[in-house]
Amino acid sequence: MRAMAKAPVLTPRADDFPRWYQDLINKAELADNGPVRGTMVIRPYGYGLWERMQSEMDSRIKEAGVQNAYFPLFIPQSYLTREAEHVEGFAPELAVVTHGGGKELEEPVVVRPTSETIINEYFSKWVQSYRDLPLLINQWANVVRWEMRPRVFLRTTEFLWQEGHTAHATYEDARDFAAHIHRDVYGAFMRDVLAMDFVPGRKTRRERFAGAVNTLTLEGMMGDGKALQLGTSHELGQNFAKAFHTQYLSGSGEQEYVWQTSWGSSTRMVGGLVMMHGDDNGLRVPPRLAATQVVVLAIKGDEAVLDAARKLGARLKEAGIRVQIDDRTDTPFGRRAVDWELKGVPARVEIGPRDVAAGTAMLARRIPGGKEPVALDALPGLLPGLLEEDQAQLLRESRQRRESRTVDVAGVEEAVEAAATGWGRIPWAALGEAGEAKLAEQGVTVRCLVAEDGSVPGTDDEAGAIAVVARAY
Amino acid sequence: MRAMAKAPVLTPRADDFPRWYQDLINKAELADNGPVRGTMVIRPYGYGLWERMQSEMDSRIKEAGVQNAYFPLFIPQSYLTREAEHVEGFAPELAVVTHGGGKELEEPVVVRPTSETIINEYFSKWVQSYRDLPLLINQWANVVRWEMRPRVFLRTTEFLWQEGHTAHATYEDARDFAAHIHRDVYGAFMRDVLAMDFVPGRKTRRERFAGAVNTLTLEGMMGDGKALQLGTSHELGQNFAKAFHTQYLSGSGEQEYVWQTSWGSSTRMVGGLVMMHGDDNGLRVPPRLAATQVVVLAIKGDEAVLDAARKLGARLKEAGIRVQIDDRTDTPFGRRAVDWELKGVPARVEIGPRDVAAGTAMLARRIPGGKEPVALDALPGLLPGLLEEDQAQLLRESRQRRESRTVDVAGVEEAVEAAATGWGRIPWAALGEAGEAKLAEQGVTVRCLVAEDGSVPGTDDEAGAIAVVARAY
Numbered sequence: 017m018r019a020m021a022k023a024p025v026l027t028p029r030a031d032d033f034p035r036w037y038q039d040l041i042n043k044a045e046l047a048d049n050g051p052v053r054g055t056m057v058i059r060p061y062g063y064g065l066w067e068r069m070q071s072e073m074d075s076r077i078k079e080a081g082v083q084n085a086y087f088p089l090f091i092p093q094s095y096l097t098r099e100a101e102h103v104e105g106f107a108p109e110l111a112v113v114t115h116g117g118g119k120e121l122e123e124p125v126v127v128r129p130t131s132e133t134i135i136n137e138y139f140s141k142w143v144q145s146y147r148d149l150p151l152l153i154n155q156w157a158n159v160v161r162w163e164m165r166p167r168v169f170l171r172t173t174e175f176l177w178q179e180g181h182t183a184h185a186t187y188e189d190a191r192d193f194a195a196h197i198h199r200d201v202y203g204a205f206m207r208d209v210l211a212m213d214f215v216p217g218r219k220t221r222r223e224r225f226a227g228a229v230n231t232l233t234l235e236g237m238m239g240d241g242k243a244l245q246l247g248t249s250h251e252l253g254q255n256f257a258k259a260f261h262t263q264y265l266s267g268s269g270e271q272e273y274v275w276q277t278s279w280g281s282s283t284r285m286v287g288g289l290v291m292m293h294g295d296d297n298g299l300r301v302p303p304r305l306a307a308t309q310v311v312v313l314a315i316k317g318d319e320a321v322l323d324a325a326r327k328l329g330a331r332l333k334e335a336g337i338r339v340q341i342d343d344r345t346d347t348p349f350g351r352r353a354v355d356w357e358l359k360g361v362p363a364r365v366e367i368g369p370r371d372v373a374a375g376t377a378m379l380a381r382r383i384p385g386g387k388e389p390v391a392l393d394a395l396p397g398l399l400p401g402l403l404e405e406d407q408a409q410l411l412r413e414s415r416q417r418r419e420s421r422t423v424d425v426a427g428v429e430e431a432v433e434a435a436a437t438g439w440g441r442i443p444w445a446a447l448g449e450a451g452e453a454k455l456a457e458q459g460v461t462v463r464c465l466v467a468e469d470g471s472v473p474g475t476d477d478e479a480g481a482i483a484v485v486a487r488a489y
Numbered sequence: 490m491r492a493m494a495k496a497p498v499l500t501p502r503a504d505d506f507p508r509w510y511q512d513l514i515n516k517a518e519l520a521d522n523g524p525v526r527g528t529m530v531i532r533p534y535g536y537g538l539w540e541r542m543q544s545e546m547d548s549r550i551k552e553a554g555v556q557n558a559y560f561p562l563f564i565p566q567s568y569l570t571r572e573a574e575h576v577e578g579f580a581p582e583l584a585v586v587t588h589g590g591g592k593e594l595e596e597p598v599v600v601r602p603t604s605e606t607i608i609n610e611y612f613s614k615w616v617q618s619y620r621d622l623p624l625l626i627n628q629w630a631n632v633v634r635w636e637m638r639p640r641v642f643l644r645t646t647e648f649l650w651q652e653g654h655t656a657h658a659t660y661e662d663a664r665d666f667a668a669h670i671h672r673d674v675y676g677a678f679m680r681d682v683l684a685m686d687f688v689p690g691r692k693t694r695r696e697r698f699a700g701a702v703n704t705l706t707l708e709g710m711m712g713d714g715k716a717l718q719l720g721t722s723h724e725l726g727q728n729f730a731k732a733f734h735t736q737y738l739s740g741s742g743e744q745e746y747v748w749q750t751s752w753g754s755s756t757r758m759v760g761g762l763v764m765m766h767g768d769d770n771g772l773r774v775p776p777r778l779a780a781t782q783v784v785v786l787a788i789k790g791d792e793a794v795l796d797a798a799r800k801l802g803a804r805l806k807e808a809g810i811r812v813q814i815d816d817r818t819d820t821p822f823g824r825r826a827v828d829w830e831l832k833g834v835p836a837r838v839e840i841g842p843r844d845v846a847a848g849t850a851m852l853a854r855r856i857p858g859g860k861e862p863v864a865l866d867a868l869p870g871l872l873p874g875l876l877e878e879d880q881a882q883l884l885r886e887s888r889q890r891r892e893s894r895t896v897d898v899a900g901v902e903e904a905v906e907a908a909a910t911g912w913g914r915i916p917w918a919a920l921g922e923a924g925e926a927k928l929a930e931q932g933v934t935v936r937c938l939v940a941e942d943g944s945v946p947g948t949d950d951e952a953g954a955i956a957v958v959a960r961a962y
Contacts, residue, residue, distance in 0.1 A: 063557050064556070085532055107591070162591075
């Protein structure tokens with residue numbers, strides 16, 4: 017008779033990827049569904065991931081010369097209608113407040129789906145002359161887009177994000193700034209902190225932000241081969257400037273419209289992190305992101321064990337490691353170990369009475385896996401290097417997945433086939449907008465256009481551009 | 490003939506305090522009014538003050554063992570009605586979303602005015618046994634309370650805040666935690682970072698948070714003698730626990746209702762900072778709060794001047810000072826100096842060509858006032874101590890103002906008189922709820938009850954308690 021296999025903690029990814037995702041979100045205590053359709057409650061462990069993302073992004077955004085500000089949640093409905101493409105894009109997703117303070121409002125107000133309109137209303141007051149440019153503003157805020165097919169972190173009615181909005185004197189300056197954010201803020205953050213491989217590219221006309229003249233994107237391949245858009249940076253041209261009369265007096269005394277950009281990244285990245293790095297045992301958090309890089313687990317509640325755990329904790333902290341002590345010895349050890357696996361803390365140091373006597377501990381590494389005894393005294397010297405190895409491994413794995421699951425295809429049919437398990441690459445000249453429309457009928461989209469050398473095309477119809485096609489979240 | 494006095498930058502406080510406040514908010518570029526009644530746009534300089542408050546508060550909140558999370562903006566209307574006093578308190582201020590995604594909603598949703606209800610819905614799921622307690626959660630969020638008489642930062646339809654929500658196994662634990670936040674988080678922050686004097690006390694029944702059994706408050710005296718509530722910490726008893734069935738299995742196997750607290754502090758503190766420390770020349774920012782503690786002003790654009798300014802900036806940064814270089818030499822020097830006065834940066838170091846030659850600079854101190862030449866080389870050693878002096882001076886001034894403008898009064902009439910210029914103190918036993926109601930008819934309220942020794946009364950009717958009465962924002 018065969019021994020019964022232990023029931024897995026999560027539905028295996030290979031059995032049902034969406035269910036695995038939902039299991040992980042619940043069991044690692046990242047989030048719950050909210051009571052209003054499509055909303056979510058971000059639990060402390062999930063919010064901790066977002067807080068670390070915020071703090072890392074915020075310092076990069078400030079380094080780019082951008083200042084934070086805050087614009088109102090409520091936007092007069094009339095603002096939305098001033099930019100024709102913008103209202104068309106967002107009208108179906110709006111939440112509308114019709115009553116305030118016990119009365120029906122004279123003009124309904126919209127809960128912001130994004131803030132280009134209200135921000136331009138103020139830019140038009142603040143910008144007078146070329147001396148006021150560039151004006152570089154960012155806000156951390158919640159936005160609402162009524163979601164018909166919600167999925168926690170990935171598509172939620174309310175989500176948290178940063179949205180940057182800038183105004184420049186020239187087309188070139190705006191274009192370069194949008195590219196700078198795309199490459200040096202978003203790209204560098206995703207790669208260096210989130211250990212996420214991505215393809216940077218340009219959206220097709222069809223996939224562009226409503227109101228933009230160019231949308232730059234970072235597309236990541238998830239564990240099931242689908243694509244997730246991880247952050248976008250838009251050139252808005254003068255579309256909003258003309259709608260809101262955002263003008264400046266040039267050096268030569270002319271009134272000119274400003275050139276603008278906007279760019280955003282959101283709590284969606286938390287979902288992307290799960291689907292990019294998670295495995296059948298749970299999440300794996302890149303060490304540079306992790307609020308807790310190492311957890312020291314006291315196996316028993318003996319004073320000697322607790323003392324050794326605390327001493328080690330203090331030494332690891334001195335070594336610059338973000339460390340947490342788990343001394344909840346009234347909860348069974350096995351349950352705690354499974355919980356840390358689920359939560360994806362990169363390294364777990366387990367200390368029991370025999371370890372204390374021997375001056376050792378068991379080191380369990382979440383990212384490469386495996387467990388081995390290590391001398392307690394060696395850990396402060398050892399762990400920083402291992403964490404860097406882990407960080408590199410996650411990035412390598414995600415790159416290898418994308419490379420191994422991306423194929424060159426010749427036409428729509430092959431592209432749809434490729435998108436069943438990964439991504440397809442096809443010359444944009446061969447696909448075109450007609451081919452793109454055909455793909456869309458089968459739920460496959462052009463995620464972005466890339467140049468042959470991997471760079472980002474400078475125009476919509478750059479010769480030699482390749483379309484990356486996939487199913488997407 | 491008398492020389493014409495230079496027109497003041499702001500309306501003097503003595504002429505019209507509310508107009509002085511509005512002038513300062515506008516000219517120091519702290520905020521603008523938003524397009525929807527009662528909303529505000531927080532401009533970068535104002536938001537910078539809030540960001541620093543957030544970061545200082547956040548670390549203190551975390552030190553108290555509290556974890557951040559995020560709950561939805563939208564609350565089903567039915568939740569609000571479950572706690573009778575709570576709904577009565579908030580119903581007149583609600584913003585209601587009736588349409589989402591192009592359709593009328595089956596149940597209207599409320600934009601959160603505060604989150605006790607939705608948080609209890611989740612606490613009731615998360616809390617199972619005594620092992621899950623205490624549960625200590627905080628969120629940084631925007632909330633909406635429809636405001637009939639808005640005033641920027643002080644009373645706005647939307648404001649930013651933190652709201653803490655905790656659940657405890659016993660009454661005593663909840664009571665002590667509410668007091669801990671009041672004293673060691675809010676109190677310590679206001680005193681040590683904001684340099685704000687305050688009276689810590691207990692609200693009367695009439696002034697309590699809707700749904701609380703006890704509200705602790707910090708009341709500060711503004712420049713015009715009125716009071717501003719700077720932060721509140723509530724004991725909720727078991728009111729919400731009973732409404733939402735938030736129960737736990739006790740050590741002895743009984744289902745018990747949890748005991749709860751909630752506590753909040755908001756962007757209102759920015760308004761309080763202005764009205765507490767501002768003078769006729771603008772804001773004065775306490776050095777420990779200031780994002781920029783010292784600005785180094787290059788008077789002219791000569792390379793030697795710019796170079797000296799940058800070198801000094803680097804040395805001050807090394808000395809641990811938050812420093813900014815103002816090299817906008819295409820803007821007249823006088824205008825820049827006035828702007829820094831308005832913004833209240835604690836110290837301004839002005840460097841011109843003659844200063845470079847002499848190895849000196851002019852040091853202008855915003856808080857004590859005055860300007861004197863100082864050797865460039867002396868500044869890195871000198872400034873940290875001066876900034877600490879400035880910090881202490883602001884706290885001292887605000888304490889002196891309160892002390893000199895608070896008088897003991899014997900009855901309602903005297904109390905109203907005292908409230909015209911400051912605060913009155915009257916034994917609660919002499920005033921009572923009837924006297925409190927009479928005061929309210931004349932726009933004067935009991936800000937809080939304090940014990941004779943200055944401590945916070947433990948009950949509503951503690952013998953010897955004194956009522957502090959004032960007009961309030």
